[in-house]
Amino acid sequence: MICRYCETEQRLIKAHVIPAGFFRSIGDSSETLEIHTNKAGARPKRAPVGVYDKSILCRPCDNTFSPWDKHAKDVLLRTSPGHEAIYDGPTVVAWTIKTFDYRRLKLFFMSLLWRASVSTHDFYRRVSIGPFEKELRTMIAASEPGEPTTFAVILARFDAPGYTAMRFCYASFPMGWGTTPGGP
Numbered sequence: 001m002i003c004r005y006c007e008t009e010q011r012l013i014k015a016h017v018i019p020a021g022f023f024r025s026i027g028d029s030s031e032t033l034e035i036h037t038n039k040a041g042a043r044p045k046r047a048p049v050g051v052y053d054k055s056i057l058c059r060p061c062d063n064t065f066s067p068w069d070k071h072a073k074d075v076l077l078r079t080s081p082g083h084e085a086i087y088d089g090p091t092v093v094a095w096t097i098k099t100f101d102y103r104r105l106k107l108f109f110m111s112l113l114w115r116a117s118v119s120t121h122d123f124y125r126r127v128s129i130g131p132f133e134k135e136l137r138t139m140i141a142a143s144e145p146g147e148p149t150t151f152a153v154i155l156a157r158f159d160a161p162g163y164t165a166m167r168f169c170y171a172s173f174p175m176g177w178g179t180t181p182g183g184p
């Protein structure tokens with residue numbers, strides 16, 4: 001099959017869009033992750049290693065994203081150090097992450113968007129950036145993160161007892177990551 005990144009005939013792998021490490025951080029190891037949907041009539045599906053797509057990437061190409069995925073995991077996960085809460089009285093109203101590498105984190109979000117856009121997995125069916133796919137791939141291939149206003153990202157984190165969710169927004173275009181039902 002054709003790898004969507006190097007655009008050559010390759011043996012493709014089970015490539016994650018949202019990295020597997022993010023899914024592994026959800027809940028504890030005794031639970032099997034499930035994908036739930038609000039689609040009428042659709043039942044939850046087991047997804048023990050998260051959501052992957054076997055039709056988009058070969059291993060060498062997937063590996064090029066690894067340093068960016070690792071940095072995002074180091075910086076963004078709830079257990080990562082450096083998350084400082086901002087309070088309004090006793091209530092946490094926001095979080096600050098003061099230490100991160102702009103280049104690696106931005107390239108993570110850009111590659112995440114590109115991977116989600118080229119994915120044919122049902123989980124990402126509403127993610128499509130159409131004519132920007134090529135431009136984004138060119139920038140990623142050159143490790144060029146661009147200005148903050150180019151493929152701008154807003155990151156939101158929501159906490160509730162026993163439950164955490166993150167949402168990445170590209171302009172007005174949201175893409176969520178994970179929850180922690182019953183997690184520590």
Ligand SMILES: [Zn+2]
Pocket residue numbers: 003004005006007008010057058059060061062
């Ligand atoms: Zn490839």
